[in-house]
Amino acid sequence: APHNAQAHQSLASRRVRDVDLVYGGFPCQDLSVAGRRAGLGGARSSLWFEFRRVVSEVRPRWVCVENVPGLLSDAGGRSFGAVLGGLDELGYGVAWAILDAQNFGVPQRRRRVFIVGCLGDWRSAAQVLAVCEGCAGATEAIRAAGEEVAGTLGGSSSGHGPAADTDRMTFIPTIGPKVRRLTPKECERLMGWPDDHTRWTADGREIADSHRYRMCGNGVVASVAE
Numbered sequence: 001a002p003h004n005a006q007a008h009q010s011l012a013s014r015r016v017r018d019v020d021l022v023y024g025g026f027p028c029q030d031l032s033v034a035g036r037r038a039g040l041g042g043a044r045s046s047l048w049f050e051f052r053r054v055v056s057e058v059r060p061r062w063v064c065v066e067n068v069p070g071l072l073s074d075a076g077g078r079s080f081g082a083v084l085g086g087l088d089e090l091g092y093g094v095a096w097a098i099l100d101a102q103n104f105g106v107p108q109r110r111r112r113v114f115i116v117g118c119l120g121d122w123r124s125a126a127q128v129l130a131v132c133e134g135c136a137g138a139t140e141a142i143r144a145a146g147e148e149v150a151g152t153l154g155g156s157s158s159g160h161g162p163a164a165d166t167d168r169m170t171f172i173p174t175i176g177p178k179v180r181r182l183t184p185k186e187c188e189r190l191m192g193w194p195d196d197h198t199r200w201t202a203d204g205r206e207i208a209d210s211h212r213y214r215m216c217g218n219g220v221v222a223s224v225a226e
Contacts, residue, residue: 019058025066025112025220026051052086063087063117066220069098071113083115093122097129101192104223108190112224184212192222 026048055063065083072080087094094117101110114132118124182190188197198212 017058019060021062021064022051022055022058022060023064023066023225024051048083048086052090055087055092056090059090059119061119063092063115065115065117066225067113069111069113087115087117091120092117093120093125095122095126095129097132099132099224101221101224104192104221106190106192106221106223108221110221112220114224184209184216187213187216190221191216191219192224193219 051065065087071083074080084094084096094115096113096115098111098113101108101112114129116125116128118128184198185195188195193216198215199207201207
């Protein structure tokens with residue numbers, strides 16, 4: 001986000017009101033165990049403070065924050081404490097849980113921290129996450145959905161499933177004793193997105209595969225967010 005006066009124009013002055021939910025995941029690169037752990041003071045993950053500013057001005061009833069599990073351990077837990085404390089100072093009762101995408105109908109182990117805040121009501125926030133964790137109970141319908149996608153991904157790789165480094169999004173399906181990189185379309189399916197979801201720009205230009213891999217790696221699995 002550009003750091004200038006125009007970008008920081010008060011949302012209240014723009015008449016943004018009656019918002020039910022502000023949902024977002026501020027950049028994780030400075031928090032991930034695969035990164036340099038610069039924490040909330042890093043150039044990217046410091047956008048948490050902009051997220052908090054938006055919440056403070058809009059005052060939605062609900063807030064949902066998503067990030068990597070590294071948020072919990074960064075700076076000895078102080079970064080996570082700062083996020084929870086920041087929401088508490090704004091009057092939000094919060095609850096949090098780590099949810100794994102493999103329990104939501106996609107064949108990918110992808111653990112992420114979800115923090116839910118409800119204005120003045122931590123019990124409602126906890127209830128939302130209790131429902132989410134119940135959904136993650138690997139019911140038959142969820143298992144079937146995951147197996148269907150896994151079969152699609154493994155169809156050209158002798159039935160072997162994909163392995164994944166979930167921080168860096170490098171997927172490697174096995175082909176007998178060999179391996180290959182997943183296609184962008186296969187990565188989209190691992191994210192629960194429609195085929196070619198990352199392929200085109202709004203004005204119809206085709207996006208390079210390198211950028212498509214990055215978008216998938218930085219994205220949120222649709223079924224978990226839903």
